[in-house]
Amino acid sequence: MRRRVVLLDADLGLANADILCNVQPRYNLAHVVSGQRSLADVVAPVPARNGASFSLVAGASGLARMADLPEADRGRLVGELQTLQDSADVVIVDTGAGIGRNVLAFAAPADHVIVVTTPEPTAIADAYAVVKVLVRCGTSGRVSIMVNQARNRDESPHSA
Numbered sequence: 001m002r003r004r005v006v007l008l009d010a011d012l013g014l015a016n017a018d019i020l021c022n023v024q025p026r027y028n029l030a031h032v033v034s035g036q037r038s039l040a041d042v043v044a045p046v047p048a049r050n051g052a053s054f055s056l057v058a059g060a061s062g063l064a065r066m067a068d069l070p071e072a073d074r075g076r077l078v079g080e081l082q083t084l085q086d087s088a089d090v091v092i093v094d095t096g097a098g099i100g101r102n103v104l105a106f107a108a109p110a111d112h113v114i115v116v117t118t119p120e121p122t123a124i125a126d127a128y129a130v131v132k133v134l135v136r137c138g139t140s141g142r143v144s145i146m147v148n149q150a151r152n153r154d155e156s157p158h159s160a
Contacts, residue, residue: 003090004090005089009056010096012060014061014062029059032080033076043055043056044058074102108138
């Protein structure tokens with residue numbers, strides 16, 4: 001059975017998943033925030049590769065107002081995630097780095113947060129700080145760390 005998967009690019013202000021997926025969606029999250037479109041309206045199909053396909057909700061890039069959304073806009077956007085959850089089996093939310101309000105707002109309600117880091121000591125320290133903040137904010141879901149760009153299998157478990 002194939003799962004219906006949606007990737008939401010919530011790196012607000014510096015989104016780039018559309019580029020990585022080689023799609024040019026007509027609408028993005030800026031249209032949702034401005035009230036021009038609903039979240040369901042901006043879901044775009046990504047062409048299948050190796051038989052696997054998914055849908056994308058593109059973020060907006062280069063818009064300072066998206067990077068620092070007012071509380072009401074951020075809350076409305078996070079609230080609309082239920083629309084995606086109702087129409088998909090899996091919703092992956094890709095946030096920006098750090099512990100900013102936008103990142104925490106999208107991560108807090110998640111069933112599973114995966115903090116992606118690299119094996120460098122400063123990156124590991126930052127990832128640990130993100131996990132601490134998520135736990136303090138009352139994240140109800142599971143929190144995991146994934147080490148990316150490890151040179152070998154031994155480097156990954158020892159760094160996290």
